[in-house]
Amino acid sequence: MLITLIISSLLSHPHKISALNENEGEHLFIKNCAGCHINGGNIIRRNKTLKIKDLKRNGLDSTERIAEIAREGIGSMDGYKEVLGEKGDQLVANWILKQAQKAWIQG
Numbered sequence: 001m002l003i004t005l006i007i008s009s010l011l012s013h014p015h016k017i018s019a020l021n022e023n024e025g026e027h028l029f030i031k032n033c034a035g036c037h038i039n040g041g042n043i044i045r046r047n048k049t050l051k052i053k054d055l056k057r058n059g060l061d062s063t064e065r066i067a068e069i070a071r072e073g074i075g076s077m078d079g080y081k082e083v084l085g086e087k088g089d090q091l092v093a094n095w096i097l098k099q100a101q102k103a104w105i106q107g
Contacts, residue, residue, distance in 0.1 A: 025095030028088050032080050033070075033096075040096075040104035044076065052100040061100075067093035 029037075036043050040050040047054060055061040060069065067089040073079035084092060 021091055022095060022098070024088075025091035025093075028084055028092040029095055032083055033092065036077075040099060048075075050096050050100055051104065055097075055100055061097070063090065063093040063097050066096050 037050050042049045048058065049055075052061065055066075060066055069077070069079075070084060070092050071079055071081045071089040081089065
């Protein structure tokens with residue numbers, strides 16, 4: 001019964017679902033990406049950051065492209081399909097693009 005109430009509450013308040021997805025995207029990023037991409041940087045390749053100017057320059061300024069790289073990898077970066085789980089690539093990509101658009105300034 002409690003589960004039914006929670007699901008009903010979330011369905012009647014779609015912004016809560018969005019917040020949950022954003023929190024999950026942030027959690028996945030912290031757990032799997034932040035080691036190399038702290039605050040959107042890149043400790044291995046300086047010009048391959050997650051900052052909006054680098055994403056645009058490298059043709060990666062869409063959630064689809066970011067999700068593809070998170071899932072499949074690129075260059076020396078391995079893919080994280082297995083650890084991100086189903087739709088995890090999309091959640092983390094949405095979160096990354098939002099952070100890039102805010103210049104990685106929290107709040």
